[in-house]
Amino acid sequence: MYLTLGAGQHNPVPARDKDNQRLLILIRDSYSLSGGVYGYRRVHGDLNEIGEVCGKNRVDRIMQLNRIKAVHGYKAPRRIAGRPSVVAPNRVQRQFTVVRANQVWVTDITYIRTWQGWLYLAVVIDLFARNVVGWSMKPTLSRELALDALMMAVWRRKPDGEVIVHSDQGSQYGSDDWQRFCRANNLDLAPSMSRRGNCQDNAVTESFFSSLKKEVSVQREPY
Known part of the structure; x- marks a missing residue:
């Protein structure tokens, strides 16, 4: 009917x-x-x-x-400059749960698009509380970028035992300066590296960068 x-x-x-x-x-x-x-x-x-x-x-x-289209045309800068002179073993093996502070630090670099151009950001995160303990920002991708973030972490935390410092295989983390710093000043920093091309080996920093960029987008800033 x-x-x-x-x-x-x-x-x-x-x-x-x-x-x-x-x-x-x-x-x-x-x-x-x-x-x-x-x-x-x-x-x-x-x-x-x-x-x-x-x-x-x-x-x-x-x-x-409704003719809603993503804006394209921003070419991302190169992420990795060269290969590391030293490749450390992967000591973390995706075990991101630790029992104390300063047991494992993870570090990585990302780039953020600003109104003035690209900005590189390096962070060091303590896996225990998942908080950032060191960071550095520069307009260029340099060895000092990663090292400055690590120096800040060491200065702020002053670890008194072994700290595993886990990174990817970017040349900044395999440089002679990085390796020397990990052995200097009576600091027992044990380098650890992800497998090449496997971002899940450093998933904590990837997650942090993803959240950071979403917060930047809320402020209507480019990235």
């Missing part, structure tokens, strides 16, 4: 269309907070984080229909 609509009545909006309109508001919020650099995959990730259950294809379709 069909219902005949009287004068002044309209066809109701389908529930799916209503839900798409609701999702569109959330999609626009995510896209706007990213500074216009998020594509549908990263927008979909934001929706998942706030508990929205929807498919990537649906997000892609809604963005296309």
Whole structure:
């Protein structure tokens, strides 16, 4: 049986269309907070984080229909300059749970896009409390960038026992200066390195950098 609509009545909006309109508001919020650099995959990730259950294809379709496109054209700088002169064994082996402070520090470098250009950031994180104990920022990727972050960590923490310092195989972490510092000043810093090309071996710093860049995007700063 069909219902005949009287004068002044309209066809109701389908529930799916209503839900798409609701999702569109959330999609626009995510896209706007990213500074216009998020594509549908990263927008979909934001929706998942706030508990929205929807498919990537649906997000892609809604963005296309509403002409919401990621801004491209920013070429990321080179991440690794050269190869390390020394490669240390992987002492961590993805065991990111420790029982005391200053047992294992993890360190890495990322780049952040600012209004003035690229900025390189090196951090040292203590796995015990997952807090940053040393950092350094420079406009160029240099050996001093990583070493300055480690120096700050040592100065702030003044460890009195062995500390495993885990990094990737970037040339900054295999330099002679880095190795000498790890052996100097009566500090028992034991270098540890991830396998080449395996970011999961240093997942804690990767997670920190991801969160940091999301916070930067909330402030509408480029990265």
